[in-house]
Amino acid sequence: xTALFIILVLVFILIAxxxxxxxxxxxxxxLPENDQVATEKDNTINAYLMMGFLAFIYIITIVCxxxxxxxxxxxxxxSAHGPEVDNLMIISLVLIFVVQTITQFxxxxxxxxYKGQKGRKALxxxxxxxxxxxxxxxxxxxxxxxxxxxxxxxxxxxxxxxxDDPIVVELYAQQFNWKARYSxxxxxxxxANVRLIDIDKANILGLDESDPNAQxxxxxxxxHLPVGKPVLFKMRSQDVLHSAYMPHFRAQMNCVPGMVTxxxxxxxxxxxxxxxxxxxxxxxKHINEIRVENSKDLVAxxxxxxxxxxxxxxxxxxxxxxxxxxxxxxxxIVETQEEYDAWIKEQKIFKNSLVKN
Amino acid sequence: xxxxADTHVHDDDHGHHHEPTFITKYIFSTDHKMISKQxxxxxxxxxxxxxxxxIMFRMQIAWPExxxxxxxxxxxxxxxxxxxxxxxxxxxxxxxxxxMVFFVLTAGLSGTFSNLLIPLQIGxxxxxxxxxxxxxxxxxxxxxxxxxxxxxxxxxxxAAGWTIYPPLSALPMASSGSGxxxxxxxxxxxxxxxxxxxxGLNYVVTVLNLRTKGMSMTRLPxxxxxxxxxxxxxxxxxxxxxxxALLLIMDRSFGTSFFLSDIFIQGEVLxxxxxxxxxxxxLFWFLGHPEVYIVILPAMGLVSEIxxxxxxxxxxxxxxxxxxxxxxxxxxxxxxxxxxxxxxxxPFLGSVFTFTTLLIAIPSAVKxxxxxxxxWKGNIQMNTAMLFSIGFVSTFITGGLTGIILGDSALDINxxxxxxxxxxxxxxxxxxxxxxxxxxxxxxxxxxxxxxxNKNLGYIHFWVTAVCAYGVFFPMHFxxxxxxxxxxxxxxxxxxxxxxxxxxxxxxIFAIVGGIFQIVFLYNFFISIFYGKKATANPWxxxxxxxxxxxxxxxxxWPGELPVVYRWAYDYSKPGHDVDFVPQNIPLKEGExxxxx
Numbered sequence: 001x002t003a004l005f006i007i008l009v010l011v012f013i014l015i016a017x018x019x020x021x022x023x024x025x026x027x028x029x030x031l032p033e034n035d036q037v038a039t040e041k042d043n044t045i046n047a048y049l050m051m052g053f054l055a056f057i058y059i060i061t062i063v064c065x066x067x068x069x070x071x072x073x074x075x076x077x078x079s080a081h082g083p084e085v086d087n088l089m090i091i092s093l094v095l096i097f098v099v100q101t102i103t104q105f106x107x108x109x110x111x112x113x114y115k116g117q118k119g120r121k122a123l124x125x126x127x128x129x130x131x132x133x134x135x136x137x138x139x140x141x142x143x144x145x146x147x148x149x150x151x152x153x154x155x156x157x158x159x160x161x162x163x164d165d166p167i168v169v170e171l172y173a174q175q176f177n178w179k180a181r182y183s184x185x186x187x188x189x190x191x192a193n194v195r196l197i198d199i200d201k202a203n204i205l206g207l208d209e210s211d212p213n214a215q216x217x218x219x220x221x222x223x224h225l226p227v228g229k230p231v232l233f234k235m236r237s238q239d240v241l242h243s244a245y246m247p248h249f250r251a252q253m254n255c256v257p258g259m260v261t262x263x264x265x266x267x268x269x270x271x272x273x274x275x276x277x278x279x280x281x282x283x284x285k286h287i288n289e290i291r292v293e294n295s296k297d298l299v300a301x302x303x304x305x306x307x308x309x310x311x312x313x314x315x316x317x318x319x320x321x322x323x324x325x326x327x328x329x330x331x332x333i334v335e336t337q338e339e340y341d342a343w344i345k346e347q348k349i350f351k352n353s354l355v356k357n
Numbered sequence: 358x359x360x361x362a363d364t365h366v367h368d369d370d371h372g373h374h375h376e377p378t379f380i381t382k383y384i385f386s387t388d389h390k391m392i393s394k395q396x397x398x399x400x401x402x403x404x405x406x407x408x409x410x411x412i413m414f415r416m417q418i419a420w421p422e423x424x425x426x427x428x429x430x431x432x433x434x435x436x437x438x439x440x441x442x443x444x445x446x447x448x449x450x451x452x453x454x455x456x457m458v459f460f461v462l463t464a465g466l467s468g469t470f471s472n473l474l475i476p477l478q479i480g481x482x483x484x485x486x487x488x489x490x491x492x493x494x495x496x497x498x499x500x501x502x503x504x505x506x507x508x509x510x511x512x513x514x515x516a517a518g519w520t521i522y523p524p525l526s527a528l529p530m531a532s533s534g535s536g537x538x539x540x541x542x543x544x545x546x547x548x549x550x551x552x553x554x555x556x557g558l559n560y561v562v563t564v565l566n567l568r569t570k571g572m573s574m575t576r577l578p579x580x581x582x583x584x585x586x587x588x589x590x591x592x593x594x595x596x597x598x599x600x601x602a603l604l605l606i607m608d609r610s611f612g613t614s615f616f617l618s619d620i621f622i623q624g625e626v627l628x629x630x631x632x633x634x635x636x637x638x639x640l641f642w643f644l645g646h647p648e649v650y651i652v653i654l655p656a657m658g659l660v661s662e663i664x665x666x667x668x669x670x671x672x673x674x675x676x677x678x679x680x681x682x683x684x685x686x687x688x689x690x691x692x693x694x695x696x697x698x699x700x701x702x703x704p705f706l707g708s709v710f711t712f713t714t715l716l717i718a719i720p721s722a723v724k725x726x727x728x729x730x731x732x733w734k735g736n737i738q739m740n741t742a743m744l745f746s747i748g749f750v751s752t753f754i755t756g757g758l759t760g761i762i763l764g765d766s767a768l769d770i771n772x773x774x775x776x777x778x779x780x781x782x783x784x785x786x787x788x789x790x791x792x793x794x795x796x797x798x799x800x801x802x803x804x805x806x807x808x809x810x811n812k813n814l815g816y817i818h819f820w821v822t823a824v825c826a827y828g829v830f831f832p833m834h835f836x837x838x839x840x841x842x843x844x845x846x847x848x849x850x851x852x853x854x855x856x857x858x859x860x861x862x863x864x865x866i867f868a869i870v871g872g873i874f875q876i877v878f879l880y881n882f883f884i885s886i887f888y889g890k891k892a893t894a895n896p897w898x899x900x901x902x903x904x905x906x907x908x909x910x911x912x913x914x915w916p917g918e919l920p921v922v923y924r925w926a927y928d929y930s931k932p933g934h935d936v937d938f939v940p941q942n943i944p945l946k947e948g949e950x951x952x953x954x
Contacts, residue, residue: 004426006866010873018880021813036809036890037897038740042816046739049820050747056824057751060831068835068860089768096758103754106729111747114668116738122669122930122937123734126952132677135726136719143715146761150715151708153767158704175531175622194621206621235701239622240525240532241634243699243774247840250771252699256634257524258618261701287855294855309852316851318774318842320518322525322532323443326845 040118047115054108058101076279078313078334079249080230080266081157086250088153092146160264166230169223171315172205173235173242173255175322178315178330181205182218184349190214194238194257202355206238215351218344223315223332225267226340232264245318246332248274254319267334274334275311284311377912385495387487390910392494393472394805397798399501400465401882405875406505407456412872414449417441419858419865421847435513443846444533447516450844451534452508454519455542457787459549460504462652464497466794470655471560471584473801477903478578480569480920482913485562489555496552500545507541515542518844520641523616523634527608530623540609543602550599557588557595564588569902571922575679576941578901578926579672582679583658586686590647590654593690598644601637608632638700642693649786650689653753654682656793657724660746662926663800664728666899667743668735669937671927671952674727681720688717698766699773707766714764718757725754736930736937740897741815742800748823749792755827756784759834774844777837780830788826795819798882803896807908808889814881818874825871832860900940901926924951 038046077086114120160166170181170189183189190213196206207214225231235244237255244263245252253263274280287309295305317328335343377386386392413432416425424439435445472490476483484490507514516534517526521542529536564585568577577585604615608629616637617629665672672678694702694710728750737743759781762768772778795818802810836857841848848854848861895904902922906914920942928939933949945951 006869007427007873010870014873014876017817018877021811021817034893034896036812038738038743038812042812043737043739046744046816047737053820053823057755057827060827064832064835068832068839068857085767085771088765089762089771092762092765092768096761100755100758103725103729104751107732107747107750107754110729110732110735111737114732114735114737116669116736120736122736124671124930124932125673125730125734126671126927127674127676131730132674132723132727136723139719139722143718143761146765147712147715150711150765150767154704154707154711154765157767157770158707194619195626197621197626199624239620240528241522245774245840245842247771252770252773254700256701257620258631258633259635259701283856287852290855290858291852306852309855314851314853316840316842319522320447320525320844323447325447326443326847327850329851 038116040116043116047112050108050111054104057104057108061097061100076269076274076277077248077250078267078269078274079251080268081153082250082268084153084156088149091149095142095146157265158263160230160232160262162232164230166232166264167226168232168234169225170205171223171233171235171244171255173237173244173317173321173328175239176317176324176328178221178223178244178317178328179205180220180223180330182220182344182347183213184216184218186213186216188213189234190217190350192236197238200355202353205236207350209354215349217350218347219350219353220347221330223330224340224343225332225334226337227267227270227334229337230264230266233262235261235263240321241319242317242321242328243319245316246313247316248313252318270334270336271311271313271332272335274313280311284309385491387483387491388910388912389472389476389484389487389490390805390914392490393469395494396464396468396472396497397805399498400461400469400794401879403456403460403501404465405879407453407461408872408875410449410453410456412869413441414446414453415865415868417446417846418848419862421849441846444513444516446846447518447532447844448514448534448538451515451518451521452504455504455515455546458519458648458652459546460497460501462787462790462794463553463648464549466790466797467584467587467651467655468494468497468556469794470580470659470797470801471556471588473805474578474580474903475560475563475584476567477804477906477914478581478901478926479564479567479572480902480915480922481563481567482915482919484559485567486559489559493552493556493559496548496555500549500552503541503545503548507538507545510537510541512536512538514538520638520645521605522641523605523608523637524620527605527617528620528622528627540606543606543609547599547602550595550602553591553595557591560584560588561592569919569922572941575676576922576925578658579661579675579678579682580655580658582682583654583661586682587651587654590686590689591651594644594647594651597640601640601644604640605637635697635700635702638697639693642696643690646693646696647689649782650685652790653786653793654685656749656790656797657682659793659797659800660728660749661731662901663742663746663796664731665927665929666800666897666938667738667740667746668732669738669929670731670735671929672727673730673733674723675925675927677723678727681723684720685717688713688720692717692764695764695766695769698769704766711764711766715761718761718764721753721757725750725757738897740799741810741812741819742796742897744816744819744823745792745796745799748819748826749789749796751823752784752792752826753789755831756781756786756789760785771840772837774842775837776833776841776843779843780833780837783830783833784826788830795822795878800897801903802882802885802889803892803908804903804906806886806889807892807910808885809892809896810881810885810889814877818877818881821874821877822871825867825874828867829864829871832864836860895940898936898938900928900938902941905940905942928952 168183172179190211191208192206194206235255237257242255291306313332315330428436429439435442512533515538607613614629614632617632620627692714695714698707922941923944930937
């Protein structure tokens with residue numbers, strides 16, 4: 001209803017403006033032909049509006065940075081490569097804001113300063129090789145720096161070395177669900193193909209039941225990771241494209257049916273530690289205030305109040321995958337090695353999870 | 358030029374021409390000016406649909422799952438009790454993207470102005486083939502009808518995103534829109550591509566062969582350079598999308614496995630084996646990325662022309678502008694992989710595409726600085742078209758700059774497919790190209806319809822649109838950096854994003870206001886066709902050839918001989934002349950030198 005109300009108000013404003021313009025036009029009847037071309041008065045008004053618009057751009061930038069610029073997602077990365085990415089991001093953002101501020105100023109200020117006036121003659125200035133060389137070479141140098149920095153970062157992120165002895169975990173995507181598969185004591189994932197899926201036997205990921213490596217594999221619906229240990233994800237999808245997006249770890253890779261993709265990182269902050277981070281405490285508190293506020297409306301309507309929010313790392317689906325794409329998530333828990341060992345010991349291994357006929 | 362010999366043939370032909378009937382004049386017309394109007398009006402109509410869709414899904418994002426009268430009225434069974442269904446949400450974003458990118462900003466923009474301006478600005482009587490030109494428009498029209506028709510099929514329109522990645526788009530059991538809706542989408546696009554190819558060939562041939570005497574390539578207005586290069590990019594890349602669409606049709610209907618392999622869905626294993634969705638992504642983006650330049654280059658051409666005319670100054674760095682158009686065109690064909698950094702392709706390829714992608718920033722920067730220098734020390738006439746051109750440069754810079762983040766593979770990992778991307782491409786090619794199109798309409802309206810649009814309505818239209826465009830897309834960068842994925846029907850399942858809900862409301866309110874104020878434009882546009890002030894022959898006191906034709910359209914454009922060109926298109930405020938513009942068909946004065954450009 002709010003939306004409808006806003007629309008109605010706007011429609012009325014519009015009609016009012018329309019009527020005013022009509023009156024304005026009628027008052028101008030009898031003016032010479034070409035009266036729809038900008039006059040000196042139009043030039044002046046619009047020139048001042050240009051400066052106003054420049055101010056608007058600056059204000060909206062400042063408001064956005066102050067209100068939403070310090071989102072924990074930008075500064076609190078929880079993986080070993082995270083700070084590297086964030087550094088590059090911050091350098092790029094600073095560069096962007098500097099260039100943006102200067103060029104927008106020049107554009108709007110020139111539009112203001114050189115507004116059309118009687119008796120003003122434009123400068124016939126068609127070419128200047130020095131100027132053009134300057135603004136070709138400066139971007140070349142800046143971009144060369146960014147490209148080199150970016151490529152080094154990219155290579156170090158994407159080169160997962162098996163020498164680090166990573167834990168190998170499979171992320172398995174299906175409409176609209178995630179599963180994780182741990183490789184077990186042998187640290188080798190058993191062979192799998194969706195053609196081997198046997199729902200009756202609870203072989204839901206299509207593991208090769210005859211493969212010795214598969215016997216000790218562990219399938220879970222929660223992703224637990226020991227802190228400080230490199231992890232290498234092998235990703236599969238059983239139906240359509242999905243994307244495993246783990247924003248806190250600066251990690252993302254598509255899951256593609258018919259092939260295995262991979263991404264690796266080292267988590268550096270446990271879930272418990274992150275919950276104690278002052279920025280995160282603030283954020284969670286803020287979110288809970290919003291949730292309490294929203295709950296009031298819900299309770300008034302006779303529905304249940306919202307649960308309080310507690311921070312958790314998340315794996316989100318970030319490639320459109322169908323109707324419930326918006327609700328395809330899995331909780332990630334980063335914990336100490338001891339907690340992890342204790343958790344994994346409780347999980348059923350594949351051999352024992354099969355339904356025996 | 359060969360055009361000269363042609364002239365006489367056409368002149369003779371002109372004398373014997375039959376009086377056009379209503380049908381040959383307004384419907385199956387072969388006259389480029391009429392075809393251009395047909396493209397524009399069709400594009401405007403599709404634009405209304407596209408913008409209305411965006412307002413609907415923005416309302417859903419701001420007030421998720423709340424009943425809305427607008428939904429109830431427009432979505433019917435897809436909004437039981439006025440609550441939008443999740444499938445139709447995805448369909449709306451899909452069709453919004455398709456309509457805006459292809460039907461409005463490709464056909465509506467390039468189709469309109471290439472058709473109007475190529476013959477008029479190069480001094481030709483019409484396109485090289487008027488008949489093919491007519492076929493091109495009518496194929497476009499048919500594709501529009503099919504796309505609109507697809508909105509009404511039982512299971513809903515295509516809902517796999519405008520990029521229609523298989524297997525989602527290939528399997529009706531994966532998405533309800535992937536049945537008849539997707540079939541119609543593919544058929545519509547195949548016809549659309551045919552239309553673009555025929556049109557593009559015509560543009561290239563016309564520019565190369567039909568330039569009037571004296572119109573060398575280095576005297577062409579930048580508009581023509583832009584249309585010419587755009588047509589070439591289209592000819593190179595559209596066939597690849599056509600092949601992708603045909604292969605997808607094969608996979609969907611004839612059991613092949615080009616893009617599909619090892620699929621288990623709804624309890625059964627499908628027979629597909631050996632294909633790869635990544636192959637589709639490569640084929641799609643081999644068009645998809647050049648496509649954004651197909652959209653933006655014509656807008657750049659229009660803006661260059663309008664900025665020079667309204668600054669009363671030559672465009673700065675004419676040759677550099679042409680060189681950067683060519684550089685952008687070349688680079689645009691080797692950067693498609695930056696859409697696929699996290700698709701699972703080899704990371705080494707990611708490095709290559711990062712390199713080529715960031716290179717595009719160089720010609721883009723040159724263009725932006727040249728526009729700014731063009732207005733420096735000008736005598737700027739603030740016509741609506743000029744305002745939109747300045748707005749174009751502003752949004753092009755704002756949107757373009759974030760490209761250095763998205764083009765950088767290491768950074769793209771974390772903002773890929775978030776609202777950051779939405780903000781980036783809407784500003785740099787959506788809003789910018791739309792501004793280019795508005796600028797073109799306001800500027801060439803007197804040439805198209807012989808009447809002027811109302812300038813005060815134009816000012817209102819521009820300033821509200823400019824504020825709303827920033828209000829919508831600027832905050833989106835920040836929710837994107839906070840990790841909010843795009844194409845989520847609602848964010849309410851993620852308490853993590855609860856603090857972004859108010860940003861989304863602000864964005865939606867700006868979107869609604871901006872959308873509603875387009876009515877000002879529509880009113881101005883349609884009413885002025887009939888009641889606008891009669892235009893004079895050259896209202897903006899411009900130098901290019903189209904303003905030497907009579908206000909009333911005639912077949913063949915010029916009543917007598919074709920004009921002869923003696924100078925480049927930008928002799929504004931040239932020292933030694935009394936007036937501040939010297940049209941291209943005015944011979945050089947004794948002792949006057951043509952600028953060495």
